[in-house]
Amino acid sequence: MRIRTFPWWRACPPPSAAGLAEPLWRPTLLHLNDWPSGLAAAYLAWRGQRTPSILTIHNLAYQGLFEAERSSRLGVPDSAFQMEGVEFYGKLSFLKAGIVYASHVTTVSDTYAQEILTPEFGCGLDGLLRKTAEQGRLSGILNGIDESWDPATCPHLAQPFDASDVKGREANAADVREAFGLAVSRGPLFAVVSRLVHQKGVDLAIAAAEQIVAQGGQIVVTGRGEGRFEEALRGLARQHKGAVGVRIGFEERQARRMFAGSDFLLMPSRFEPCGLSQMYAQRYGSLPIAHRTGGLADTIEDGVTGFLFREPSVNALVAAVRRGLDAFSSAPKLEAMRRAAMARSFGWNRSALGYKDVYGRVTAR
Numbered sequence: 001m002r003i004r005t006f007p008w009w010r011a012c013p014p015p016s017a018a019g020l021a022e023p024l025w026r027p028t029l030l031h032l033n034d035w036p037s038g039l040a041a042a043y044l045a046w047r048g049q050r051t052p053s054i055l056t057i058h059n060l061a062y063q064g065l066f067e068a069e070r071s072s073r074l075g076v077p078d079s080a081f082q083m084e085g086v087e088f089y090g091k092l093s094f095l096k097a098g099i100v101y102a103s104h105v106t107t108v109s110d111t112y113a114q115e116i117l118t119p120e121f122g123c124g125l126d127g128l129l130r131k132t133a134e135q136g137r138l139s140g141i142l143n144g145i146d147e148s149w150d151p152a153t154c155p156h157l158a159q160p161f162d163a164s165d166v167k168g169r170e171a172n173a174a175d176v177r178e179a180f181g182l183a184v185s186r187g188p189l190f191a192v193v194s195r196l197v198h199q200k201g202v203d204l205a206i207a208a209a210e211q212i213v214a215q216g217g218q219i220v221v222t223g224r225g226e227g228r229f230e231e232a233l234r235g236l237a238r239q240h241k242g243a244v245g246v247r248i249g250f251e252e253r254q255a256r257r258m259f260a261g262s263d264f265l266l267m268p269s270r271f272e273p274c275g276l277s278q279m280y281a282q283r284y285g286s287l288p289i290a291h292r293t294g295g296l297a298d299t300i301e302d303g304v305t306g307f308l309f310r311e312p313s314v315n316a317l318v319a320a321v322r323r324g325l326d327a328f329s330s331a332p333k334l335e336a337m338r339r340a341a342m343a344r345s346f347g348w349n350r351s352a353l354g355y356k357d358v359y360g361r362v363t364a365r
Helices: 035-046 094-101 110-115 126-134 166-179 202-214 227-239 252-261 277-283 294-299 314-328 331-342 349-364
Strands: 003-005 029-033 053-057 065-067 091-093 104-107 138-140 189-193 218-223 244-248 264-267 287-291 307-309
Touching: 029 035, 029 349, 035 053, 035 094, 053 094, 053 349, 091 094, 094 126, 104 110, 104 349, 110 138, 110 294, 126 138, 166 189, 166 218, 166 252, 189 202, 189 252, 189 277, 202 218, 202 227, 202 314, 218 252, 227 244, 252 277, 264 277, 264 314, 277 287, 277 294, 277 331, 287 294, 287 314, 287 331, 307 314, 314 331
Parallel strands: 029 053, 053 104, 104 138, 189 218, 189 264, 218 244, 264 287, 287 307
Antiparallel strands: 065 091
């Protein structure tokens, strides 16, 4: 099978796929990602080309909306600028074009593929996506993580370790506490490794911080995002010196040590198409505390490898934190959960088989 990924930065007719640039070569299929390449599927249809295409949606909230006046310059036929085509509330939608014209649409987790069929998560496209699903053109294929996420061999850690090496985890926890200016403590260490935006529920984590600190916990945060959240986190660190540490920005070495040294990862995302941090955390023995949504629901086993809560609210998050604290107070339970989490496999093999199946179906039509 000959496969070529269409460059995501070029929303223009794919000449090779249409047989224009290389008349003697044409790919078996075109695999597109998100709105920047959504029009490629449409161009094939408008040119009458039979090359099948797959569109993978990583986050439906980013749709590539542009003024209608751009349509003619982009070669969009007048007949396509309508509700059953590329028009979205008077604008040109690159993502909608991909959904309408692609041979098949995938998302990055099974649960997210179901969630986007609802008004709550469908971002105005739920009706179109329900139709797509009814046509058998929608699948969820969970993302994976690469093999470098192994605490026994990771070169970024203060000390590599495995599931039976308590001292290795302690060494990373001590390193994190020192790096973030926290006091020496035997209490639970919570981490936030995230974009600091509304989607990620950063405001919920900030609101829950008081109770975490009151219970003897400490919190370390790294990430960058909306200014209001960055400033609120800085204020939280000033208010709770020695208990809350914040670094605005991202550095992989530090993030990996946070996964390796923390006891819990806070991930109260309002929606999460897939998410990777919860996978990283489990591989490194940190138990995720997360909203039961999207890929979080698909990768965390509640009460076994982490803790899930059903609604994105402060009360629900705090209740899940209490469950985590109860587990922390029981060494045998905490150890069992850590071992179960570290034993999870999130490699790309399963994802690859999912894509192979979809590739086979669209090329057989």
